[in-house]
Amino acid sequence: MSSRESVAARSSAPGGWGTLTLLGNELSVQFRRWRTWAMLGALALIPVLLGVAIRFVGGSDPGRGPAFLDQITDNGLFVGLAALTVAIPLFLPLTVSVTAGDAIAGEASHGTLRYLLIAPAGRIRLLLVKYLSAVVFCVAATLTxxxxxxxVGAILFPIGPVTLVSGAQVSTGEGLLRLLAVAAYASISLIGLSAIGLFLSTLTTVPIGAMAATAILAVATQIVGAIPQLDALHPWLFTDRWLDFGDLLRSPVIWDSFAANALLQAGYVVVFGAAAVLRFATKDVLS
Structure with a gap:
């Protein structure tokens, strides 16, 4: 019996235990793949290269380059913020597109999908587990x-009290908490894209097609968001609030952008999650 068949058998446990078993296995498989660690390693290179470049070449002039770049030499904690600003438009969506786009199409291409759909494992349960696995990757990617x-910032630059965008200063500990809040914001920003990738993954048995379509859609949506003549569409784009985490760096914290972004992404999760369920429920994968 293959590992996927064995998992399908164990996932037939009643209620939530079967779902948790399937999710645990899915996460185990995902984080044992060289591909996953290669993507996380590539993301880790962004702050490393950024920090090394600033340390040995010098900082940038205020207002030039990515946000927070000119503040790195004063406080190393800004390396993480600057790197996240660089990663959000392209690199994070690209890695999430690979994970979400491969979710169903990858199993179909390897011929293992039928074993995961042995009733009572169920199609909806499998979609839920695949989506939750993609969300876990979103969190892992942003935290990386x-x-x-x-x-890197602590090694290369001084660390101390953090000056917020509102001008107030907070302790190093609170600065780290604000940094984690920004990471949470970025993770939430990617859950809508994960739902889109999961839906596209149900449409094909060619994983690279779903991955590419998801990544291209993320880039195209950001292009639409940069065109002033289409500003009526901007509030509806899942990328519209990706970089609006500045309110988390004010004193006091303003949570309006966080809530608005979460609501926007939840709308995409509902719409594309429902589309994925409707598509997958009628898909012939057992023949």
Whole structure:
């Protein structure tokens, strides 16, 4: 019996235990893949390269380059923030597209999908587990950028009280908590894209097609968001609030952007999650 068949058998446990078993196995498989660690390693290189470049070449002039770049030499914690600003438009969506786009199409291409759909494992349960696995990767990816950035910043630059965008200063400990809140914001920003990737993954048995379509859609949506003539569409784009985490760096914290972003992403999760369920429920994968 293959590992996937064995998992399908164990996932037939009643209620939530079967779902947790399937999710645990899915996460185990995902984080044993060289591909996953290669993507996380590539994301970790962003703050490393950024920190090394600033340390040995010098800082940038205020207002030039990514946000927070000119503040790195004063406080190493800004390496994580600057790296996250660089990663959000392209690198994070690209890695999430690979994970979400491969979710169903990858199993179909390897011929293991039928074993995961042995009733009572169920199609909806499988979709839920695949989506939750993609969300876990979103969290791991953003934390990789932020935590590696903080470590690199602590090694290469002085660490101390953090000056917020509102001008107030907070302790180093609170600055780290604000940094984690920004990472949480970025993770939430990617859950809508994960739902889109999962839906696209149900449409094909070619994983690279779903991955590419998801990544291209993320880039195209950001292009639409940069065109002033289409500003009526901007509030509806899942990328519209990706970089609006500045309110988490004010004193006191303003949670309006966080809540608005979460609501926007939840709308995409509901719409594309329902589309994925409708598509997958009628898909012939057992023949």
């Amino acid at each position: 950028v932020v935590l590696v950035g903080s470590i």
